[in-house]
Amino acid sequence: MNRLTTWFSAGLLALSLALAAPVHAQQPLKIGFGMSLTGPLAGNGKAALIAMQIWAEDVNAKGGILGRKVELVYYDDQTNPSTVPSIYNKLLDVDKVDLLVSGYGTNVIAPAMPIVMQRNMAFMGLFGLNVNSKFNYDRYFQIMPAGPEPAIGWTQGFFDTAMALAPKPQTIALVGADAEYPALALEGARAQAKRTGLKVVYDKTYPPNTVDFSPILRAIQATNPDLVFVASYPPDSAGMVRAANEVGLKTRMFGGGMVGPQFAALKTQLGPLLNGIVNYETFAPDVAGKFPFLDQFLAKYQGRAVKEGVDPLGFYLPPYAYAMMQVLEQSIKAVGALDQAKLADYMHTYEFDTFVGKVRFAKNGEWAVPRMLTVQYHGIAGNDLEQWMKPGHVTVLAPASYKTGAIMAPYHDNKK
């Protein structure tokens, strides 16, 4: 009998502890997303994930949000859009996350939109291109600084810089890959050419798996354009730059919309071949003063990135992935709750102070004012990474408030 009483008491104690536990222990605040950890965009996805993990650690070190520790719940979307619906449904229905953010890029943001909209969730997007133009969802926000009209905002700096050249350029060649981003960038470039009165002397696309770009560059050279605007993904960007050097391309400005030179891999691979090229960046050490506190983040990021084997510079995407989470954090703290409608209202109304500067959202959820940096590379010698970490090799040409110097034109005379 005595033994039975002991067992009964122990059982009762265990039961009461189990019931009491949820009351005393605060549930973590779960933020869910899919991220490309394998597949073609895994390099960017992993870099963004490191940034988001650093943010979660920083926030938890300060006691979390609303007194709750932050927990990131994420799955590998394999850079495959068809995995996205089931990932986001699982996050909501099985993992019961409190908030959602997107993975990297348009392809994986768009498939999540119907689910997010059905649940009326506020949704932060990471580098999606004009995703909300069709959905018109008033709780969608996007952290890439391309502005309310991304196609225009993306190309604005290149064309503003070009039209300030003396004498004014008359002709332009447009070339890009048959893929999603290049198509949008070329669309923007065509609109800018029309606006500025430039005559388009070459406007062609190439298949995404093209490896030899010399014939393309020779065909462009035959039209003798004043400007050459290129919209390409990293492998083609490398091919284009190499081909331009092989062919000895003669033009006043070359570049514009090449994805790739923003990353350490291409910066070190191409090295001096990048000299003279005008392209876009989202950060440059030359304007570090305009990004207060970013150096603290980059120091943490760069230490981890080397171990994880991802972009060791982390200038392009990681600061914005961190900033995306800062927007969410500041909104929740200001609203004091996880009410999705109030969070979205707050994001629409107020300006955010983030590691990438002040961020204010337009009605469609994009940045209210575009802030893509148009830069020119110069003085690059050798292929070491160190030179890219210091100011002096990247002149910011636009926007005006970030300008650090004047363009050196023509391209073919400034390849050093």
Next chain:
Amino acid sequence: MSNRTFAAAAFTIALAIVVASRFIPNDYFFSAAYTVLQFIILATAWNILGGYTGYVNFGSAAFFAVGAYSTVFLYKALHPPLPVMILAGTLAAGVLGLAVGYLTLRMRGVFFAIATLALSVVLYTFVVNWDYVGGARGAYILQPREVPFGLRRYIHLLYSAMVLMTALALVVARAIETSFIGRGLAAIRDDELAAECAGVPTLRLKLFSATVSGALMGMAGTTFPFYLSYVEPSAAFNLSYAVNSIAMPLIGGMMSWVGPLIGAVLLGTVQQVVQVTISSAWNLLIVGVLLVLFVTLAPNGIMGWVDAWRRRRKR
């Protein structure tokens, strides 16, 4: 069991599954099941030409994409109801299948396989340069806000349509297998010249097989634009469709309609589970190892292994 009885049973079970699923509150089930069902149709369809007839088709993604892009085209042009888009996509892919059937006149074995791969590249290039369906930028296909039949969400409708289409694909595959057509296709697979000499109408049967196979693969793609809401060429022509359509019948067994079903359920479910449990580069490795193991240990697939086991027991 006669084909009619099987068809009645298959559609009754499909309807029962659709009705029973209404009580599942979890949307994750519907999206994960949608993907697995999509692979069942693709594997079953591939097996009609690849397994029954012995013509290996590496262009499954092209047929799938034809189904998907016919929906995109119709959505933009006429905005018809979903069943019309499913029917149109199935017919369009069937016509492409017929064209592929004519390829078998001159090509066999590895040459045919490469030709189907090339077909996929040709169609990809065509779609990339066709601006009306979004071209390289892709197209947005918005899910309607009103969902019919009292369903809560549009994914429930897509899932229900997929269940019924899966039943149809299985009924068609079984009917072909158990009829004179199936026997003719088996003869072509074993020795086409001998089959021709024995009076098997090889061309007609191959055309039929390629058309039905293509049509069913296209059918699997017709609801895909609504599932994703955004279709761009690299998603619709994704290599995973071509690889899975071959791997699943290989694992399940290519000699009967049950093989692709088992292979697709097994591999599709493993992929879904691994994706949300391991969630790293390891998931690709695990699926790869599983494939190698099955191909090595059970070269005739699970059904082949089961048949061999049965034969041993009888002895």
